[in-house]
Amino acid sequence: MSDEHLSTPFKKSAMSEMEKRDMKKEIRSQIVVFVLLLFLTVLSFAAVGTDVVTHSFAVPFILILAGVQFFLQLLFFMHMKDKDHAWATIFMVTGVFVTVLTVATLMLLIGVNKI
Numbered sequence: 001m002s003d004e005h006l007s008t009p010f011k012k013s014a015m016s017e018m019e020k021r022d023m024k025k026e027i028r029s030q031i032v033v034f035v036l037l038l039f040l041t042v043l044s045f046a047a048v049g050t051d052v053v054t055h056s057f058a059v060p061f062i063l064i065l066a067g068v069q070f071f072l073q074l075l076f077f078m079h080m081k082d083k084d085h086a087w088a089t090i091f092m093v094t095g096v097f098v099t100v101l102t103v104a105t106l107m108l109l110i111g112v113n114k115i
Contacts, residue, residue, distance in 0.1 A: 030077070033072055033076040033077075037069055037073070040065050044061075044062050044065045047061060047062075048062065074092070080092075
């Protein structure tokens with residue numbers, strides 16, 4: 001049995017020119033978001049490591065940066081910005097809502113009332 005046909009490339013791509021442009025645009029946006037996520041990570045480490053941010057604002061600052069990173073990852077790497085993800089979005093928003101309520105309730109029950 002000959003496997004010569006496996007090493008020959010296709011003569012023409014199955015993707016149209018518009019699909020190729022959309023793919024390049026998507027790849028470019030993912031690279032930009034990846035660099036932005038790296039910058040936010042370095043920013044949070046640098047802010048705490050160099051004491052640029054005061055100790056009382058360090059935790060809220062890092063939580064804000066983490067929230068921004070979380071939503072960027074959801075939108076671009078989990079493809080939540082694309083169509084037909086309504087149910088997944090509903091479940092994730094519900095999960096975040098339940099998590100926030102649970103953490104707030106536990107904080108109040110334990111006695112940590114500095115929110």
